[in-house]
Amino acid sequence: MIQAKNVSMKFDLGVEATSFKETFIHLFSGKKKKEKKDFWALTDVSFHVDKGEVVGLIGSNGAGKSTLLKVVSGVMKPTKGSVTVNGVISPMIELGAGFDPELTARENIYLNGAILGYSKDFIDEKFDEIVEFSELRDFLDAPVKNFSSGMTAKLAFSIATVVNPEILIVDEILSVGDIKFQEKSKNKMMEMIMGGTTVLYVSHSMESIEELCDKVIWLEHGHVKMIGETKEICNAYYLEQMGETKEESLQRKKEASLEKENKRKMKKEQK
């Protein structure tokens, strides 16, 4: 379903600083006079995701996870290498990016749906489902600018998750809104990931990675450090990041909490 071959992605860190003259020259001559600061966000990343597979992406901040997701979803073209994707991608990267605050919730469902690549028929059909899930039926004809941030997030979430995607790209399990909705949205996302579609999933939560993924890719400084079976990679990653294995850390935490408990008891007795 997804096939990445030797993907490299270069960013030019000096791009913000270019002056009028430089840009002008650059635009017409195509020559680069000044030495530029290059930053390789991804170097030589290769992997493949089979149909129905849930693949986790782990790595510390700035390791290139989000860049990789953007390359796969087609937002960025890789500097080198290639990505082939068979199927329609539903990116669940950012919610509500396409909302127009002046428009009503009803109008925004159509606008945002169109941006996410839904057809008109599809939105017509799923309209009630979206409204029902968002719990915002009473506010359908109010402009979104009057919504609270929680309400906006609920609406955006409901629109983004109404699809049965061929390929799902998830940057962290999102739980938005109040407690009740957080639970509901989390379940909905779990359901989507577990529903048998192909998933590329980025998360910092080792628990959910271990629970959901068939395979894990560990990125570090833009390189693939390890790729393979979930349990093995997660353990290795945890060890390197925290300097101890998971069992050790669990043990330590247990001891710490026991100690706390003892101290509390001592205090009570002193009183």
Place this chain on the structure above:
Amino acid sequence: MKALKNIFGNFKRYSFLMNQLIMRDFKVKYKRSVLGVLWSILNPILMMTVMAIVFSQMFKFKVDGVNYLVYLMTGLIMFNYFSEASNLAMTSVVSNFSLINKIYIPKYIFPVAKCIFVGINFVLTLIPWFAIILLSYIGLGQYACPITFSYIFLPFIFFCFFLFTIGIGLFLSCISVFLRDMFYIYGIILTIWNYVTPVFYSLEILPTSYQAIFKLNPMYQFITSVRSIVLFGERPSFLTLGILFLISLCVFGIGAFTFKKKQDQFIYYV
């Protein structure tokens, strides 16, 4: 052939999004205004009334042998379309960066949607424009405008004009990503362009040597072709029509080519 099929398939797939973006612009534009879309018709009438009074009464402008009101209004609505559409198209890519940065959407959609949105407005302004022509036909003003079969060439000219505007819009929206100064530069260019184009005056008031240069301006050619139809009932020569078509095709080609060539780099300039 396959590339062509690809382009059309792509276009079809995203036509709903295009539709939504254009509708959004309309809704936002007339949100909370009492008269709503009526303003699209009222605005040019009022604008033209002011301009007509200023130029024909205060400055005593007139163009010999033609109905000045129609002469002025033709130039006005066409130039206004061009300046508004190209301006909005230019800013459209940069102002939608938050989307481009997150979801894959073909980027040409934004400038093209703006050109269509202003285009629909333009078609609405044709209603009062034609009403004025009709009034002059039945005897308002000194000179009557003939209504003839040559009108069937109007849609063709407008189509070329639209293509020309999209080309400019695509080109500008692409350049402005790399060079934000373009927003300000183009504002000045437009002002100059406006005065260089004979919207409210006639080229005949200029020395002959200048006239030839002024005629190189595509906007002059577009406006003059339409004027020759509505003011004199004369079909522009096929040579003129051919040239118009070629110019718009070239400009569109250059715009589309530049945009296609550079669009993958937009993301670095967010």
